[in-house]
Amino acid sequence: MHYEVPSFGRSPWRPGFWSRAPVFGLLALVGAVICSVGTAVVLATSNGREQQTWPSPDVWVQPSVALSVLTAATNALLIMAFQEGVTISWWIKMLQGGNLNDCHRYWFYANNVWAAVTSGRHFNKVALACMMVAIVVVDGPIMQRASTVKSVTADAPRNFSLAIAQDVMEYPSGWYTGRAKSVDTLSGNFTRVLTAYNNRDSIHPPLAEGCRGTCKGSVIAPGWDVDCKYETKPKAGHPDVAKDVDAGSISVVFNGPYQTGGITVSALFAPQGLMKEMVSATCQMQIGIVRHHVEVTSDGAVTLERKPLTSPVNDTIRTDWPWIETAGLGSFPSALGGIALAASQMYGSDITLYNGGTLQIQGEGVMSYAYRNSSDDVLGTENMTWADPTPDVVAAIQELTFRSAVYYANETTPLAAAEDGHEVLTTAVYESHYEFLLGGLAVMLLATLAMMPLFHGWWNLGREVSLSPVEIAMAFKAPHTDGGDANADVSTLLKQIGKRRAQYGVIATEFQGGGVGGGGSTRDLNSPGFDFGPGITPIPSPGISPGPISPTSPGAKWCIFTGTEVPAGDRGSEASQTAVP
Template structure:
């Protein structure tokens, strides 16, 4: 109890002395003056505020970039975010440094502080490695330093917060397309008394060659986005179709003894040897019906060697239709929707053409002649005696649709079972050919008056930025925690009586260094530097006189770091210190 009382008495006396000092220096410009507003750490708080703004800016960048096309940003959001979090981390480090300074001086004016405490607070606030090795001396400053060391992890987290994904955006768009609604330019020439079409017109010939080679139809500057596909209906010259079909009997089964010479040869054998057209297709056009084409097809549709043949007739009439089209903005091409057929084209009205009455140019004659070249052909089969069946064909048309799957399954030699050949229905392919060529012609053989403005549905397949809010939340949480932790270091700033720093000049003055003994003890560092900044100093060996007499020789005081020289008249102390160069012996020879 006595010791406690003495300690309390000592505290009371020191408190009285401190109060006396404050009272005596109250009117002094160097007075020790605390207070919230007077000692508010504006720069540190500004750094924290700007760090928060940078964090908010990174969040805003990621939020506003979410779902936006890549092309709408000159630089990727991650670049802007990198700038934001880099600046934020620099500001946090600055704010932490200022907070560590306040904390150091607050510890210095606290009762019970020793020099080791001050050193460790400075060391931990300056070095993450020192904080990591703090051991039993681990304190709040060490914790803050280590926490600030891992705070830059918000960088990778923020960068992962923005990723690129493929997205589809649907909208309506107005496009401009040049398309003829009827074929008014010539596609071929009529010749002779029957006015047949032997030649294609020079303007139509390249159109047909492009069709044969499968080249895309160009569609430049339509208004469809470069990263999108626009679909809808386009009014242009097309075809309407009328259908009819029936069957006819056939047989190529020879019957018995068809290989021998017999005057009583059976009709079955005669029919088998005469054979039949198991495939035949032809497209015709006549001058007195210039807007009409007839497609006639006969084919064997199963593997039976006798039965019926399918006969299909299609009357194709020139018309104005609405095509389902697709514009590819990336390749600047236009095509028919591949999922549709001629029957999906909406016929608006048929187009009639007049017989010119003479040889010369024809609007649809050349078109029909071109299709005839690709659609006309036949395949004939007959029984040829001991060698089996014989097949003759003209052109490649029949072979495009021939099906040998059943014939090759038979155990007999192939020529004995060739009558099992059959043909897939060629009508859909022919109608699509006619449709595709008419569509290409309508878009190619045009003039400026054929320009149309239509509204299409646009689907943009594009790369967009997508915010990953889980990573964003982790990064923001880490940064906000750093702000809060740093802010706690400023607690008690109002207790300090002047603007403080960790300048070695200010620290030396606080320890009452001899070289600064004439400066005011509560002067701020800027004033100290202004007053003594030009004063020359040097760190080296100095000597100080001591009173009294001592015998000759010297003694070395290892603990105090200086040497006492003994002589007859006086003693001298040699020590290392920062002093006036005139009083210092250099440690290193210049």
């Protein structure tokens, strides 16, 4: 066989700051810095923001996810920068000159963290960068703790609306059924309203919009203008034996078919006992449109808030004076009489105290048992006291009217917007922990700084470089790279000599030919495709048997040998056969 070593031209060596700039490595460093700063931006902008609203309600993501992506990107970019920086450092070191130990360490420390950690007095910038690349992965767990979720309660202005019918006078609440001209039964619809009231069912308008938590405000709806007066009355005194004395009462009176828009609530009670003055309360109530102070929950449930009967704030928008109602022989509807009847049946009371040795409570209605507010120790004495029932009665009438307005509303009813609405919302918000941010940033920025020295001196390189074994073999002038362009980048070099066969194995014998080339060569007798060329006579290698050689035979040499067999008719093709001890 015939082998020739072709010769390729030499590329120019062109160092330069801009022409040799490691673009991808530097961009990786810049990207790592940007991602590091991005973690601070994430924590700063998400702190205090509600869940599912960051960065916007339409497109939202958890800050912890964003932090994970940014830290992973930072770490990946630092690894990219490290790989390119190590390559530059190795070649710059070789340009500056050094021994083979330096050559090895610059490569070994880049590929072995333990070697970098235990480098001792041989510690260098490659070892530092390798250690920082290994350490920087802790930024992920640190950043994960930098953003958490907590519950907070906030009070802020809020607009909300409720669907409430604005005219309850269109719907009867009761009926006149006799000549007495008094309402004596309830309408079917109002009976359902009263049942819901007695069951304390939640008030749910057919539509309630705008409230996410607990909202408070005032809504305009049918209600009552209330004018209450309190007067003192003579004390009840202690009754004689076998005698009784009036101790209190509650009455709710519908003003009748001629004053159909009015209800009178009266109460008499003894707030300081029987031996001190009693108090009389009289409230004139007139139907109209008023502001109801309401509390609305996120599910649309409405609760009416009471206001003091003697409040200086006038919540009446207007008072209405309905038409005269018909009453007599037959059944005739009453718009408000059923409300008064229901309140009278619930609260109408009379209390008497009978002296049978001790004072015995007698009478009927809720007041006798529900409004006594004195301790049990004074039962049977003139020191028994009763609370004012008037606020409860008025509140019941207001709520029954409000419930009726809600009952008669539907999905087409115009919404009543709340005035002075505000919302108390307990929500989950993101909380940033900047101490973890500082820890994570410190690791990332230190790792970034550790990469920068690796790029120092890139402007001294005259071509693109890599740590490819082919390129390094060319730099060391390995025989099997003979003829290649020593200044070419690795891609060009592989086009020139990349097809040369290489195999690591045992050199079986050495031979010297007298044919073409006339030089010495080393062959593996077991290599397929290789034959002794004409005129080549094998001779024994020193210490190697001329017979078949085992890889474990004494004196066997291991090396990389290359070769491309060239047919006899193609002597001009590339060929080489080299043994490297």
